[in-house]
Amino acid sequence: xxxxxxxERAVVDAPVERVWEVVSRTDRYAEWVAxxxxxxxxxxxxxxxxxxxxRNRTLGPLRTDSVWTVVEIDPLRRRVDAGxxxxxxxxxxxxxxxxxxxxxxxxxxxxxTYKVEYVIGLGPLGLLLDRIQQPGMRANMRxxxxxxxxxxxSETLSVRG
Amino acid sequence: xxxxxxxxxxxxxxxxxxxxxxAARELVAAGRSVAVLEARDRVGGRLLNxxxxxxxxxEIGGQFxxxxxxxxxxxxxxxxxxTYEAAVxxxxxxxxxxxxxxxxxxxxxxxxxxxxMGIALARIGRAAGKVPPAAxxxxxxxxDLDGMTYETWLRKAExxxxxxxxxxxFLNSAYGGEARDASALFSLWYVSTFGxxxxxxxMERGTGxxxxxxDSRFVGGSQLVATRLAEELDGRVHLxxxxxxxxxxxDGVTVVSDAGDxxxxxxxxxxxxxxxxxxxxDPLLPPQQDQLFQRLPFGTLMKCVAVYDTPFWRAExxxxxxxxxxxxxxxxxxxxxxxxxxxxxxxxxxxxxxxxKWAHRPAGERRGAVLRSFAQVVGERAYDTVDYVxxxxxxxxWTRGGPTSVAAPGVLTEYGEWLGRAFGRVHWAGSEFSPYxxxxxxxxxxxxxxxxTELLHQS
Numbered sequence: 137x138x139x140x141x142x143x144e145r146a147v148v149d150a151p152v153e154r155v156w157e158v159v160s161r162t163d164r165y166a167e168w169v170a171x172x173x174x175x176x177x178x179x180x181x182x183x184x185x186x187x188x189x190x191r192n193r194t195l196g197p198l199r200t201d202s203v204w205t206v207v208e209i210d211p212l213r214r215r216v217d218a219g220x221x222x223x224x225x226x227x228x229x230x231x232x233x234x235x236x237x238x239x240x241x242x243x244x245x246x247x248x249t250y251k252v253e254y255v256i257g258l259g260p261l262g263l264l265l266d267r268i269q270q271p272g273m274r275a276n277m278r279x280x281x282x283x284x285x286x287x288x289x290s291e292t293l294s295v296r297g
Numbered sequence: 298x299x300x301x302x303x304x305x306x307x308x309x310x311x312x313x314x315x316x317x318x319x320a321a322r323e324l325v326a327a328g329r330s331v332a333v334l335e336a337r338d339r340v341g342g343r344l345l346n347x348x349x350x351x352x353x354x355x356e357i358g359g360q361f362x363x364x365x366x367x368x369x370x371x372x373x374x375x376x377x378x379x380t381y382e383a384a385v386x387x388x389x390x391x392x393x394x395x396x397x398x399x400x401x402x403x404x405x406x407x408x409x410x411x412x413x414m415g416i417a418l419a420r421i422g423r424a425a426g427k428v429p430p431a432a433x434x435x436x437x438x439x440x441d442l443d444g445m446t447y448e449t450w451l452r453k454a455e456x457x458x459x460x461x462x463x464x465x466x467f468l469n470s471a472y473g474g475e476a477r478d479a480s481a482l483f484s485l486w487y488v489s490t491f492g493x494x495x496x497x498x499x500m501e502r503g504t505g506x507x508x509x510x511x512d513s514r515f516v517g518g519s520q521l522v523a524t525r526l527a528e529e530l531d532g533r534v535h536l537x538x539x540x541x542x543x544x545x546x547x548d549g550v551t552v553v554s555d556a557g558d559x560x561x562x563x564x565x566x567x568x569x570x571x572x573x574x575x576x577x578x579d580p581l582l583p584p585q586q587d588q589l590f591q592r593l594p595f596g597t598l599m600k601c602v603a604v605y606d607t608p609f610w611r612a613e614x615x616x617x618x619x620x621x622x623x624x625x626x627x628x629x630x631x632x633x634x635x636x637x638x639x640x641x642x643x644x645x646x647x648x649x650x651x652x653x654k655w656a657h658r659p660a661g662e663r664r665g666a667v668l669r670s671f672a673q674v675v676g677e678r679a680y681d682t683v684d685y686v687x688x689x690x691x692x693x694x695w696t697r698g699g700p701t702s703v704a705a706p707g708v709l710t711e712y713g714e715w716l717g718r719a720f721g722r723v724h725w726a727g728s729e730f731s732p733y734x735x736x737x738x739x740x741x742x743x744x745x746x747x748x749x750t751e752l753l754h755q756s
Contacts, residue, residue, distance in 0.1 A: 167666070173624075290672070290680055291665035 139227075140266055142273055143251045146281035150288045151244040152236040156212045158288060159232055162188040162204075168283035170276040173199070182206045182215065193276075194222065195269055204230070212236075224265065225254040248284075250277045303551060303558035306330040308752065310565045311540050311552070314342025315738055316726040317567030318526040319372065319745030320752075321533065327753055332561075333530060334554050336539035336568075336695040340527040343696060344738070346518035347686055349604060353635045354518040355642045357600045357688035359700060359738055360633075362519075363512030365493045365502065366739035368746065369522070373515060376525035380513040381636040384506040385608075387616040390674040394623035397673050403505065405620055410459035417451055417460035421500050425488035430498065430732040433486035434713040442482035443710040450481035466620055467504050469628045470646035471736075472703045473596020473690075478649070480706040490735040498733075506618070510737065516636055519738065539695070544579040545721045563752055567726040567745065569595060570702055572695065583720060589712035592705065593729060595698025597652040597691050601627065601645045601667040604684035608634045608641030610675040617643055619674030626651045626663075627670035640683065643671050647687075656689060663687070701736025702729045717748075719755075724748050 148155050158164065162178040165188070172190045179186035189203045202221035209215055212234060219228040231251040239245045252273060256262035308324050310317045313335035321331045339345075345358035361383060362369055373380065391398050391405040400406045428436040436442065442450065447468075451461050465475045471487075472478060479487075491503035491510065502509050515521060527534045538556035543564060552559045566573050574582065574590035581587065610617050610632070617632030627645035634642045645667055647655060655663045664685055671679035690699030704713075717730045726748040731740030 164662075286669060286672075287665060290668045291661050 137255050137257050138262055138266075139253065139255050140270070141251065141253050142270060142277065143249060144274055144277040144281065145247065145249050146278065146285070147237070147239075148246045148248050148281065148285045148288065149239070149243075150246060150285075150292070152212050152234050152246040154288060155234055155246045155248065155284070158284065159215060159234075162186070162206075165190060168280055168287050170279040170283060176201070182209065182217075184209055192221075195272065222254070224256055224258060224262070225269075226257065227253070227255045229253040248281055250281055252277065303560040304332065305560045306332045307561060307756075308332075308563050308565060309334060309550070309552045309559045309561040310567060310726075311543075312342065312567035312727070313337075313340040313523070313527060313534050313536075314567060314727070315344065315369070315523055315526075315741035316728060316730075316745040316748075317342075317565065318523055318530065318534075319742045320565050320567060320726050320749040321530055322526055323746055323749035324752070325530065325533070327749075329753075331530070331533050332559050333527075333534040334538040334540055334552065334556070334559070335534060335536050338537050340534060340536070341520040341523035342741075343690070343699060344518075344520040344523050345688065346520040347602065347688075349635065349640055349642070349684075353637075353640065355602060355604075355633050355635065355644070356514070356518050356520070357602060357686060358519070358690075360514055360519050361511040362515070362738060363502070363505070363510045364508060365491075365496050366510070366734055366737065367493065368742040369737075369739040372526075372742050373522050376522060376529065378522050378525060379516040381516055382507070383511055383514045383631070384618070385611060385616040385632045387611055387614050389616050389618045389620070392619060392621040392623070392625065392673045395673070399615070405463070407459070409457060410463060413455055413457045413460040414463050416454055416456070417464065418500055420451075420454055421485065421488055425485045425500070426497060428482070428486045428489040430486070430489045430492075432714070433482055433489070434710045436482065436486070439482055440710050442485060443480045443706055443708075445481050446477050446706060447479045447481045447484035448476035450484075451476055462622055463620075465649070466622070466628045469648040469651065470598065471503075471700070472649065473598030473652065473699050473701075474649040474703055478596070478705065479703045480709065482709050483704040486709065487735060490731070490733050490740070493733050510734075511631075514636075522738075540576055542577040542579065543723065545723065550722045561722075563722045563724065563756055565724045565726050565748055565752065567748075569593075569696060569698075569727065570729055571595065572697065573725070583715065583718075585712055586715040586718065586720060589708065589715045592708045592712065593702035595690070595696065595701060596703050597649060597656070598699040599647040599652055599656065599687055599689040599691075601647050601664075602633065602686045602688075603643045603668060603671060603679065603682045604686070605641035605643070605678070605681065606683060607639055608632060609678050610641070610643075611638070613676070615675055617641075617675060619670075621670055621673065625670045625673070626655050626666045630671060630674060643675065643679070645670060652691070656691070660687070719751070724752050 178188040233249040307329040346354040491498035538554040542553040570590040570593040630645035633644035728740035734740040
């Protein structure tokens with residue numbers, strides 16, 4: 137069994153309070169998480185021990201149904217969820233971390249770190265499988281954070297709007 | 298039964314939409330005394346202008362007209378409302394699963410979808426051509442066609458399923474729903490109404506922009522036609538007068554409204570069929586007609602409008618028109634700017650299952666989702682709005698949905714012949730009663746004229 141860690145980072149152009157507010161909404165993941173086609177069940181604002189379910193894209197045309205459990209909440213700083221339904225990936229953990237920073241022009245923005253940890257069995261075959269799937273996973277994580285940035289922007293009234 | 302306080306006229310017209318106003322105009326021209334009772338505090342029904350300031354408007358209700366819609370076009374001309382070409386002669390954008398592609402002409406750049414769409418359009422053309430616009434229940438195989446949904450019928454010849462999804466883009470705004478909401482017979486009939494007595498209805502004319510049903514718009518907004526008609530009626534239109542009860546007896550009809558009672562020889566009811574069934578009737582409506590009207594609900598539709606300083610997309614060679622597939626809340630959008638090109642206005646339809654998904658969401662989240670759809674078509678400047686407006690027609694008390702009635706399986710063949718049948722001294726008008734351009738402005742005007750003529754011949 138080999139444990140894998142994949143980490144991507146991005147700056148979301150919004151204060152951490154706003155980013156945290158959106159990320160906490162378990163009903164909204166299909167709106168910004170690139171791999172989520174649909175949220176099929178949810179418990180609203182993330183709560184410890186709460187679960188939510190998704191229909192996900194995996195590799196190419198493949199689809200899966202996943203269930204996530206919220207296992208750690210450190211308000212405005214860190215969210216950890218454990219997921220099942222991604223075989224042959226096991227012990228899948230999604231970690232969001234947030235840090236308030238200033239943009240070059242002095243605005244409050246958020247540095248977001250998106251980590252996914254998982255285990256693949258299957259020995260050498262598992263390593264090969266990870267080499268195939270990991271680029272897509274990374275791309276999805278980057279796209280997700282870009283989507284989150286766009287979502288927040290789209291819901292922010294423009295100066296004149 | 299005559300109320301001592303009722304106002305006496307020859308004809309009471311209920312509803313100051315295009316059908317009711319047109320009927321009233323015809324009756325007044327024929328020398329009849331008429332009162333038009335309108336529940337809202339405005340005229341126009343499903344036509345509604347939104348003020349952009351500086352004398353400019355955009356429409357948040359019905360708005361497009363095109364070839365073979367000669368009745369509305371002639372009426373607009375008579376009341377001094379001009380038309381202008383709706384389409385902007387630039388490229389359109391086709392978005393599938395988040396990937397946007399520009400295209401010219403009418404055919405979306407999707408090679409995998411086109412064979413399916415070609416097969417579907419050919420089948421629709423053949424089948425719709427056999428449906429009599431005035432009596433769809435008499436079509437060959439009417440009962441078979443009315444025993445299944447349009448989606449079921451379309452899927453009988455599908456290869457990839459793309460045709461159903463592409464047709465649903467059209468039905469999203471046309472029905473406020475999808476192919477699964479309507480019977481196949483109703484949908485093929487609907488297509489057969491996209492024409493006139495000379496030109497048989499075609500899907501291409503119904504869905505088309507230039508040369509089709511979305512060819513033109515009215516200068517000053519479509520509601521201006523209704524406003525001008527009401528002005529012509531010179532005090533005969535009574536606003537904020539919802540009708541609660543209609544009683545018929547041997548000598549006439551008593552109409553009870555919140556603004557007073559009227560006594561008339563005859564009545565024209567020109568409100569949506571489902572709302573007509575909610576009026577208190579004495580005696581009751583014929584049960585078949587009552588059941589029919591209960592089975593003709595409007596779809597679920599919201600118009601979403603974003604306003605910008607300028608139609609910036611035109612400078613980038615874009616028409617502002619987009620077709621979106623793959624989970625986008627907006628599936629079809631248009632440049633809805635006033636004729637002189639400023640300010641810029643983008644309009645998208647949020648209908649059917651997308652309405653069901655988004656209508657109850659917080660306004661800010663829905664607005665964001667709509668603007669993200671717009672941004673896929675015209676770029677990120679879509680977020681830089683100066684105004685944003687939504688018109689949810691399901692929330693309109695005196696419409697309860699939009700844009701038109703959609704019949705599920707079984708309705709037309711079992712109850713359809715009761716559609717326009719006069720009930721004693723009560724006659725029916727509205728775009729849902731028209732054999733041509735059913736559900737459109739032209740259908741409303743046709744129906745108003747037809748019903749006025751029917752009434753004049755009987756009284």
